[in-house]
Amino acid sequence: MSTRTTPLADPLDLIDLAAVLTDEERDIQATVATFLADRVRPHLAEWFENAHFARELAPEMGALGLLGMHLDGYGCAGTNAVSYGLACLELEAADSGFRSFVSVQGSLAMYSIHRWGSEEQKQEWLPRLAAGTAIGCFGLTEPDFGSNPAGMRTRAVRDGGDWILNGSKMWITNGGIADVATVWADTDEGVRGFLVPRGTPGFSTRDIRQKMSLRASVTSELHLADVRLPAEARLPGAAGLRGPLSCLNEARFGILFGAVGAGRDSLQAALRYADSRVQFDRPISGFQLTQRKLADMAVALGNSALLAVHLGRLKDGGRLRPEQVSVGKLNNVREALTIARECRTILGANGISLEYSPIRHANNLESVLTYEGTSEIHTLVIGQALTGQAAYR
Structure with missing residues (x-):
């Protein structure tokens, strides 16, 4: 009697992540995933190897509503924070470079103008930036x-x-x-x-x-x-470091969702490979050591995804605090990087090839771990929230 069952197509189905999302949020996520499958994924290995960014896709991302999508007015889509986060998840599941482009365009460049700019600056730049005709x-x-x-x-x-x-x-x-x-x-x-x-x-x-x-x-x-x-x-509304730091918090929110995407894509690649790679006359997915790796990664990924959605709900309710963003960024990027590295081990020597995504995600996540607040800085932000004492110096 066979004990084999149908494997999960998405490791996040293990926790039924879709159950905590609205129909609109799921539709937005699916739309972004379809766009990336058609226009981005077929070229990623080549673009990564040749250090090429496909700028010509910016207007297409603008037409899809991805640029400044969580901002209101001036041609922006005005979605909720969770929908924006799910878009970042799918973008980084393709490649961190595309999530970085969207994050910088919408949560740094556009947000700085939207939040701190004059009406004239908003009218001049935001519609073009939202459309992707300006970067x-x-x-x-x-x-x-x-x-x-x-x-x-x-x-x-x-x-x-x-x-x-x-x-x-x-x-x-x-x-x-x-x-x-x-x-x-x-x-x-x-x-x-x-x-x-x-x-x-x-x-x-x-x-x-x-x-x-x-x-x-x-x-x-x-x-x-x-x-x-x-x-x-000059941006008339910005005075002191509060201006740029508020923009960084916006971008970090996208990162904590994006990291889940990189981890998910790495785990999906490892699951597919483990099911097709035969050693000792059976797929390596049937060995206990491999299953332990896969199970541990799936649990960590599910926890990260639930944390991201929870923080998104707080943001949509206007209750998200900076130290909570630090919790999400520190945990989710750290877990995603661990997952990408572990998935590479399941792929063995094939794991260093750009034919498979984990090594690319692992390389990208080394940057994500550092930018917009290093893991050390976010650790100290959390430490200050816990103890009331700043330990930056």
């Missing part, structure tokens, strides 16, 4: 100041009615292809944000090459040499 980036990190943005050296000084900016930014996603950059600079009045259009004299970019991670994504340096901007280029 934005977010310049906060500097070569010597990542986890400590308060030490930034980029400086903006008044000159009559204008501002003069000098400095540089590093590790800027979309920087080399952006039509507008939100650049944060120190001023005599504290940290302020400025919109710097491509082509502004003194503003230049240089793409970072020889990356082993996020290869299907554009990562750049921004250089500002006596960049003169009119007064109306």
Whole structure:
């Protein structure tokens, strides 16, 4: 008598994740997954190997409503936070580079304008950014100041009615292809944000090459040499570090969902491989050590997914706190990276080939673990919430 049953197509079906989603949320997730299956997945190995980002897909993602999808007005879709998170899950299940593009476009570049910009700035940029006919980036990190943005050296000084900016930014996603950059600079009045259009004299970019991670994504340096901007280029609502940090919280929310997608895709690849790979006259999926790996990963993935949806519900209710975002980002990225690495072991030597996704996800997640708050910084955010004491210094 056979003891074999039908395997699950989606490891998240183990916990019936769909049961805690609405019909609309499931429909949005399925629509994004279909788009990626048709337009992105067939090319991912080639794009990763050749370090190519398919910029031509930006208007298609705009038409689908993916860009700034959780924002209201100005051509944005205005979905709830969970729907946005599920879109990020599917994007990162394809490749972290595409989730990074959407996160930076919507939750950093667009959100900075939507939350802190003037009405004129919103009207000028948000409809084009939402449509994908313009691309934005977010310049906060500097070569010597990542986890400590308060030490930034980029400086903006008044000159009559204008501002003069000098400095540089590093590790800027979309920087080399952006039509507008939100650049944060120190001023005599504290940290302020400025919109710097491509082509502004003194503003230049240089793409970072020889990356082993996020290869299907554009990562750049921004250089500002006596960049003169009119007064109306400043984001009027942003004062101090609260401005850029609020944008980072928006982007981190997408990451904690996206990491679940990378883990799920890795586990699906390992499950398919284990069922077809025969050793000692039977599929390796039938061996106890392999099943323990698969079971442990499925439990960790399910916990991460439920945490993501719970935090999404808090966000939709206006109750999500920054330290809770840190919990989600720290846990879900850490678990996804562990899953991707473990899945690679199930694939054996074949696991280092781009024919299979786990090694690509593992490489990408090394960057995700570090950017928009390193795991160490998020650990200290959680530690401060627990103890009331800041331990950053």
